[in-house]
Each structure stands twice: as structure tokens, then as C-alpha cells.
Amino acid sequence: METLETIFNSLLYPFKIPFLASSQIYWLYVLSTILVATIIYTFRLGHQDKEKSFLEYLFPKSIYLHPTSITQYKYFFLIAVFEIFFVVPTIIFLEKFANITCQILIQFTGTNTPLLVTNHLLEQNIIFSIFVALLGDFANFLYHYLAHKIPILWEFHKVHHSAEVITPLTVYRIHPVEMLLGNITIVIITSLGTGIWMYLFGTEMKEILIYGVSFEIFIFYLAGYNLRHSHIWLAYPQWISHIFISPAQHQIHHSVDPKHYDKNFGYIFGFWDWIFGSLYVPTNYEKLNFGLADEESKFFNSVANLLLHPLRAIWQRISKKSA
Template sequence: MEKLNIILYPFQVPFLASSQIYWVYILSAIFIATLIYVFGRGNQERDKNLLQYLLPKEVYLHRSSITQYKYFFPICLFEIIFLVPTTIYLANIAEITDKTLTEITGITAPFAITIPQLWQNILFTFFIGLLADFANFLYHYLSHKIPVLWEFHKVHHSAEVITPLTVYRTHPVELFFGTITIVSVAVFGTGIGMYLFGTEMKQLLIYGVSFERFIFYLAGYNLRHSHIWLAYPQWISHVLISPAQHQIHHSVEPKHYDKNFGYILGFWDWMFGSLYVPTSYEKLNFGLADGESNLFNSVPNIFLQPFRAIWQRISQISV
């Protein structure tokens, strides 16, 4: 039965709230995209009906998309076999952190809250979310700056068109180490909270997902990997990363390189000088420059190309 559950996992992903492509999040993105079609397109794509606007053949039948559909199944199997057990194990970091701080200081829960009020749990949830979002930003930033990490991150940027499934276009090495980094930081923060305020302080969850992330996914998250342009007002774009800003991050235009690394919050990019806020609609092309996306044109190549590139780098150094 366990092996059967592993095999069926890719088909279960759209029904898991922890997945970015949970059907509720997809449905909310479709709803927002429909509103954009009716009210916000300007002079763009007026010749298309709603179905053509939402599901253009040139995007969803593109060779890059076809490759992604094939890649979805093996990367999901990697996730359930290796990543899920690892993240469950990492939850122990919270208790270890709590016990270690108690042993070092000799103090147990100095600001203990026996029965936390709702606002206190909300603040605690935002604190953990803030730590996780910064860890996400930092790992993403480093994956562009450190050559070895960039070779693995290229898998994600090799998509020549982007769809909600592009979030699963991630090399197993990056997925593993990126997730470990982000989860470890979040769980470490949870341990600090347990030490300071006691074990009764809890994150607020909706279907097992922290409430601020659930809202983020519900508020059109899946449009960030899509052809549909949704930009926020300038001032909001300095605080929150809009779908349009993430699309810009995928752009092959040189002025867009190494911009908008943020996941939820935009002020990390603002602080580090990598924020790019569009002033109007920009027509974008996606993928890697100089035709390098062709090196990732099949499932085997997605897995193997980063190792080939790293070996080539090592060979050039040794020569």
C-alpha cells in the first residue's frame, strides 16, 4: 500500500493544500485572470475569447510545456520519497533549539504565555513567515550568484514559457537543499518562540498551511508562473512581489537579470538593490540567453545537464 501511495502521489498533489497548485489556488488564479480579462487588459489580446486568453495554445502546447508535463511526475516522486520525510524530521529542530537555549540560560520560557491570545499567535505566525521568506530570498539570491548553485537553478529558468507547473521545474538538488534551508530557518525560529513564550504559542494554520502563506497562494500566486500580467501599484510592489515582477525575474532581457528574487515580500529586494518595479506592461520572453534552454529540452537532460556543466567547469579549472 505504501508503494502504491508513492506512485499515486503526483496525482494527489493538486488536492493537497501544501502544494502551490492546490485546486483552490488554481481556481482563485482563474477567477482573478477572468477579472483581468474583463476589466484590465487595456488594448492587449482583445481578439481572444476567454478560453483562448486563459489557455493559449502557444503556451500550453509549447515544447517547453510538454517537457514540463513529463518532468512533473519524476520530480513529485522525488519529493514524496526524499523531501517529505526530510522536512518531517527537521521539525525536531524546534524542540532541540528550545532545549538547548534552556540548558544554556538555565531559564525556561522567560516570557511564558499560558493561553496565547489570537493576536499573539498571529504575530508569532508572521514572525516565522518573515524568517522563512528571508531564507527563501537569500537562497534564491545565492543560487544566481554562486556558479555551482546557478547550474542547478538554470533548470527553473530554462522554461521558455511559464505555467503554474513551472514551479515544479526545479532540479532535485536545488529542491532538496533549498527546502532544507528554508524549513530549517523557519523551524529554528519556532524553537526560539517556544523557548521565549512557551510551547502553547502556535502558528495559525489553514489546512496545515500557515495562514499568511495560504492567503498568499489564494491571492493569485499561480499567475506569477503564467502569461497573464498582473502588476501591483508602485508602493505595494516595494513591499510585496507581484506576479508581473516574478515574470520579469524569468525574462531574458538583460535589464531584468538578477531582479526580484523575493517570494512573498519585495522589501528584501528593495534592501539589497535587486528590486525592479515595472511602470507599465512589458512584453516578456522567457528562458535562458543564447539558446541555452535547448540544453534542457528533455527530462533526462533536465536531470543531467547541471552535472555536465559543473564537470565542464571543473575540467577547465584543472587544465
């Protein structure tokens, strides 16, 4: 009985997502994004082609009723159910690696006396939280970078880039294999780092959370995160764009223009791209077309094809190699 109830509850998960502060489309983040869009519209800070009513500006039918979006709405339910059944349990399991790493290091070195940075727990928590934020964001950058550079990973990542129009739900346009591999990579790196930190500085400190979410993630999502998967242009001043990836910079990441390929892999911070030479900061508004090169987006035109096309493409790569 209990398992049946758990399964039923999990199937309701897609409907619970808008009420989870850990999700990018949590109602508060969507609301704050609309607020930022309202400011852009009112003060004409972005780019408006012609006079449009506020609603047309915010939710253009050509985008929200585009075939890409319609497929996306259906796909959302599927990938959300996959997330709760497979990805969430994997993350919970892998997070144990922080403690395990710390224990192994203690066993290995035979010492258990952490270096003391400061006596103040709050200061320790702040330094620890900044460390975890930087490490987690770097892990995110690294997986995204590899997803573009390793051919098999790219076949899966193409699902995200196949969107010809982007809306806040595009964040859920991820192949299940990528969702799993990406999370495994990020959580393992973060847990190993946390374990080493705990060994060096002790186990007392806690990450600073807001509504149960890492503080940097909460602030990042609240600051108009959803604009990055939207038609609304918001670029930051040049110097800020080297520190934080603006919504416009992520839109450039989705552009089909060859000069934009493999640019702006970053999630929160722009300096990883800056260091690795993949940062692209727009100087002016750029009119963008989204999707894959050579019209490959057309192969991702249904829920089934979003799931199956990467597998077909990988199969073709393998059979070509062995031929």
C-alpha cells in the same frame, strides 16, 4: 506488505497534488487564479494584443502545447515522486530542530522562564505566526538569492529558468538537488528561529493554519499565485510592489533581458529585494521573453536533460578549473 502499500501510495502522489492545500497547484488556487484572470480579461486590466476568445486568452495553444510545456508535463511526475520519497521526509525530520534548539538553549543557559509578552494566547499566536511568516519568506529569498549568485547552485537553478514559456506547472520545474537544498536551507533557518522564539516566549503558541497550511501561504496562493507562472500580466501599484511581489514582477525574474537579470528574488514579500537592492518594479506593461541567456535553454529540452545538464555543466566547471 505495508511497505509495498506505502510505495504504491507514494507513486500516486503526483495525482494527489491538486488536492493538497500545501501545493501551489491545489485546485482551489488554480480556480481562484482563473477567477482573477477572468476579471483581468473582462475589465481589460492586463495586456491583450488583439481580440481573443476567453479560452484562447486563458489557455493559448502556443504556450500550453509548446515543447517546453510538453517536457514540463512529463517532468512533473518525476519531480513529484522525488518530492514524496526524499523531500517530504527530510522536512519532517528537520522540523524537529525547533524543539531541539529550544532544549539546547535551556540546557545551556540553565533557565526556563520565558519572557511573557502577553497573557492572551491568541495574541501570542498571531505575533508568533507573523514572525514565522517573515522568517520563512526571508529564508526563501535568501536561498533564491544564493541560487543566482553561487555558480554551482545556479547550474541547478537554471532548470527553473530554462522554461521558454511558463505555466502553473513551472513551479515544479526544479532540479531534485535544488528542491532538496532549498527546502533544507529554508526549514533549518525557520526551525532555528522558531526554537529561539520558543525559548524566549514559551512553547504554548501555535502557528495559525488554514487547511493545515500557514495562513500567509494560504492567502498568498489563493490571491492568484499561479499568475506568476503564466503569460497573463498582473502588476500591482508601485507602493504595493515594494511590499508584495506581483505576478508581473516574478515574470520579470524569468525574463532574458539583461536589465532584468537578478531582480525580484522574493516569494511573498518585496521588501527583501528592496533592502538588498534587487527590486524591479515595472512602470508599464513590458513584453517579455523567458528563458536563459545565450540560448542556453536548448540544453534543457527533455526530461533527461533537465536532470543531467546541470551535472554536466558542473563537471565542466570543475574540469576547467583543475586544467
